[in-house]
Amino acid sequence: MRKFAVDCMMGKLARWLRILGYDTFFDCSIDDNQLLMIATAEMRILLTKDRELAAKGGYLVLAKSWRDELKEVVRAFHLEKDIKPFTRCPVCNGELKEIEREDAEKLVPPIAFKNATKFSICKKCGRVYWDGSHMVRMKKIVEKIIKEAKDEE
Numbered sequence: 001m002r003k004f005a006v007d008c009m010m011g012k013l014a015r016w017l018r019i020l021g022y023d024t025f026f027d028c029s030i031d032d033n034q035l036l037m038i039a040t041a042e043m044r045i046l047l048t049k050d051r052e053l054a055a056k057g058g059y060l061v062l063a064k065s066w067r068d069e070l071k072e073v074v075r076a077f078h079l080e081k082d083i084k085p086f087t088r089c090p091v092c093n094g095e096l097k098e099i100e101r102e103d104a105e106k107l108v109p110p111i112a113f114k115n116a117t118k119f120s121i122c123k124k125c126g127r128v129y130w131d132g133s134h135m136v137r138m139k140k141i142v143e144k145i146i147k148e149a150k151d152e153e
């Protein structure tokens with residue numbers, strides 16, 4: 001599975017690549033050279049809006065909105081083939097692990113516990129996720145973007 005490093009101008013793209021299940025480095029506290037070094041050392045594809053940085057060894061993203069950025073990247077690297085949606089934490093890039101319903105009870109709001117059927121926890125930061133309405137919305141966005149990316153090929 002491909003791994004990515006995303007420059008600081010595309011935080012939403014980084015989140016959505018994680019939502020698709022791609023290991024995506026994103027850290028606004030480092031500079032371009034450090035980002036390039038990390039991408040190289042960890043064999044990550046560097047996605048950037050900066051032409052100079054792209055020339056040094058990155059992929060220049062031309063799209064203007066995060067949805068179009070995501071479509072552009074999905075198309076360029078054929079990501080639709082091996083997406084694993086909702087297996088990675090969009091906030092910290094940690095892997096998610098499913099947890100039992102009874103273990104989730106004390107970790108999520110009562111309303112979420114009542115309605116959700118699947119729960120998972122981030123191995124890195126401990127955030128808990130569940131298949132609520134927010135998840136349904138995100139699934140629709142994922143499906144739409146993958147479909148549009150394929151249609152425009």
Ligand SMILES: [Zn+2]
Binds near residue numbers: 090124
């Ligand atoms: Zn996390």
